Amino acid sequence: MKILVTAKRVEDAESKIRVNPEGTGIVKEGLKYKINPxxxxxxxxxxxxxxxxxxxxxxxxxxxxxxxxxxRHALAMGAHKAVWVNHEGELDQLGVARLLQKVVExxxxxLAILGKQSIDDDQNQVGQYLATFLGWGQAxxxxxxxxxxxxxxxxxxxxxxxxxxxxTVVREVDNGLATLEVGLPAVVTTDLRLNLPRYASLPxxxxxxxKPIQELTPSGLGVDVTPxxxxxxxxxxxxxxxxxxxxxxxxxxDKLRNEAKVV
Amino acid sequence: xxxxxxxxxxxxxxxxxxxxxNALTAxxxxxxxxxxxxxAAILGKDVSGLAQELAGYGVKAVHVANDAAFEHYLAETYxxxxxxxxxxxxxxxxxxxxxxxxxxLMPRVAAHLEAAMATDVVAVSGSGSDIVYTRPMWAxxxxxxxxxxxxxxxxxVRPTEFEAAAQSGSGEVKTFSPxxxxxxxxxxxxxxxxxxxxxxxxxxVVISGGRGTKGDFKEIEAxxxxxxxxxxASRAVCDxxxxxxxxxxxxxxxxxxxxxxxxAGISGAIQHLAGMKGSKTIVAINKDPEAxxxxxxxxxxxxxxxxxxxxxxxxxxxxxS
Numbered sequence: 001m002k003i004l005v006t007a008k009r010v011e012d013a014e015s016k017i018r019v020n021p022e023g024t025g026i027v028k029e030g031l032k033y034k035i036n037p038x039x040x041x042x043x044x045x046x047x048x049x050x051x052x053x054x055x056x057x058x059x060x061x062x063x064x065x066x067x068x069x070x071x072r073h074a075l076a077m078g079a080h081k082a083v084w085v086n087h088e089g090e091l092d093q094l095g096v097a098r099l100l101q102k103v104v105e106x107x108x109x110x111l112a113i114l115g116k117q118s119i120d121d122d123q124n125q126v127g128q129y130l131a132t133f134l135g136w137g138q139a140x141x142x143x144x145x146x147x148x149x150x151x152x153x154x155x156x157x158x159x160x161x162x163x164x165x166x167x168t169v170v171r172e173v174d175n176g177l178a179t180l181e182v183g184l185p186a187v188v189t190t191d192l193r194l195n196l197p198r199y200a201s202l203p204x205x206x207x208x209x210x211k212p213i214q215e216l217t218p219s220g221l222g223v224d225v226t227p228x229x230x231x232x233x234x235x236x237x238x239x240x241x242x243x244x245x246x247x248x249x250x251x252x253x254d255k256l257r258n259e260a261k262v263v
Numbered sequence: 264x265x266x267x268x269x270x271x272x273x274x275x276x277x278x279x280x281x282x283x284x285n286a287l288t289a290x291x292x293x294x295x296x297x298x299x300x301x302x303a304a305i306l307g308k309d310v311s312g313l314a315q316e317l318a319g320y321g322v323k324a325v326h327v328a329n330d331a332a333f334e335h336y337l338a339e340t341y342x343x344x345x346x347x348x349x350x351x352x353x354x355x356x357x358x359x360x361x362x363x364x365x366x367x368l369m370p371r372v373a374a375h376l377e378a379a380m381a382t383d384v385v386a387v388s389g390s391g392s393d394i395v396y397t398r399p400m401w402a403x404x405x406x407x408x409x410x411x412x413x414x415x416x417x418x419x420v421r422p423t424e425f426e427a428a429a430q431s432g433s434g435e436v437k438t439f440s441p442x443x444x445x446x447x448x449x450x451x452x453x454x455x456x457x458x459x460x461x462x463x464x465x466x467x468v469v470i471s472g473g474r475g476t477k478g479d480f481k482e483i484e485a486x487x488x489x490x491x492x493x494x495x496a497s498r499a500v501c502d503x504x505x506x507x508x509x510x511x512x513x514x515x516x517x518x519x520x521x522x523x524x525x526x527a528g529i530s531g532a533i534q535h536l537a538g539m540k541g542s543k544t545i546v547a548i549n550k551d552p553e554a555x556x557x558x559x560x561x562x563x564x565x566x567x568x569x570x571x572x573x574x575x576x577x578x579x580x581x582x583x584s
Binding site for chain 2: 018026122131132140145147168175228232240246248252254
């Protein structure tokens with residue numbers, strides 16, 4: 001089966017993010033960039049499914065030429081080919097979903113796996129928009145019953161079950177796990193506990209250099225990507241007042257009772 | 264007059280989800296700013312009773328559709344019905360709480376309406392259709408003010424940032440009978456994590472354990488029992504399979520804002536802090552004096568949690584008796 005996965009370029013989750021003095025963006029100096037962690041899980045899941053069922057994994061990223069780094073990383077993990085939508089400048093979730101829709105129409109995958117959200121915008125929308133625009137079913141927040149340190153995870157089996165033209169997905173929802181069966185083609189978005197992504201191996205990195213990256217553009221795809229989510233201003237979150245260290249439990253109880261008045 | 268439509272949610276046990284009441288407060292603030300009417304909607308197998316209940320929370324009207332097809336929530340059956348309802352009443356704003364339900368459903372509703380959307384809204388301001396939504400980005404390290412430049416605006420709100428709506432007035436209950444689309448998606452099962460403790464996102468006191476617990480939550484449980492608290496955990500603890508995934512507090516888990524948050528053996532990774540920084544009083548217990556959790560804690564105790572937690576419980580027990 002053919003599987004399409006996404007690989008957005010985002011700031012490393014361990015980075016210290018600071019707003020610039022103008023409130024128009026974040027300070028980019030010294031930041032490291034990676035594949036969005038949720039997308040990395042999507043790439044891994046695609047690779048596991050392709051290993052089990054045969055087929056190929058196409059990875060897509062949107063952005064300036066720097067996103068080729070993330071595409072190369074996904075190719076080094078084992079993805080078969082890459083699509084790069086070359087676009088400098090702002091994009092919102094509607095724009096991204098419309099671009100992905102065009103790429104899906106071109107590539108004709110049976111399954112699209114996306115991260116449930118990117119760790120910069122934290123919007124959690126693109127997978128659902130894409131599924132709706134395509135008229136496909138969706139299963140968001142794909143997880144699995146076994147933990148990431150379980151023996152089952154070590155066997156590198158996919159957490160998404162593909163069988164008889166359907167995908168069965170265990171979704172992480174409030175107060176439990178909900179299982180859905182979705183007819184293909186479908187969109188699945190990943191939660192953190194679906195799998196532990198592999199590292200790119202040295203042979204993988206060497207091989208990735210000769211794998212194809214197809215370049216597309218929004219205008220070539222006929223998509224107007226003018227953002228409809230318009231950012232007015234960014235600011236740092238309110239600082240918490242610095243607290244104190246207490247010496248012992250009885251002081252703590254005294255503070256909680258008489259100062260914070262919470263016990 | 265423009266309309267703010269809030270989509271309410273039924274819990275698996277049949278009751279109205281409390282977060283829906285928090286979303287109604289956000290909806291009411293938005294309605295005041297926009298000069299709009301507040302409406303609510305609920306879908307289910309037999310939710311006329313819940314619609315009646317919703318009508319008592321300061322809404323002008325509650326739109327309710329009962330259909331066996333709505334017994335188990337599916338984005339694909341709910342979204343087109345909500346979108347059609349929004350069109351038929353000319354709603355300008357459509358929102359819900361940022362629960363798993365809201366986060367799954369509302370972008371699909373937005374897609375049907377060609378609407379831009381803001382997720383996890385913590386405040387609304389502005390006037391008329393010129394509304395500004397405040398929402399966190401980069402795991403809460405940035406606060407963004409955004410506008411949505413589409414004729415219909417869709418949003419989800421963080422329930423912890425808005426009070427639950429108080430009972431007031433009595434809105435009109437309007438039953439409608441939508442055509443439910445045929446879909447290729449089937450609900451299979453829901454495995455509920457049952458707990459006698461309060462819900463993590465709704466508790467007044469939350470006690471969370473991290474790597475420092477080494478998976479031993481007995482003392483945390485004992486203290487939680489005494490305080491009627493919910494139990495949370497760091498991502499590392501959930502990934503290790505020591506506690507169920509749905510206890511995870513953090514940007515990628517649950518966002519909580521209780522009156523008292525006790526972090527035991529949690530170092531305080533950025534993504535964990537994003538999930539609990541809004542708590543009123545934070546207590547951190549950690550052996551490592553350099554742990555980042557101390558930077559957000561009102562009261563820090565550099566000590567072994569296995570020594571501190573029993574002492575804390577005994578001390579608080581004495582206080583209570």
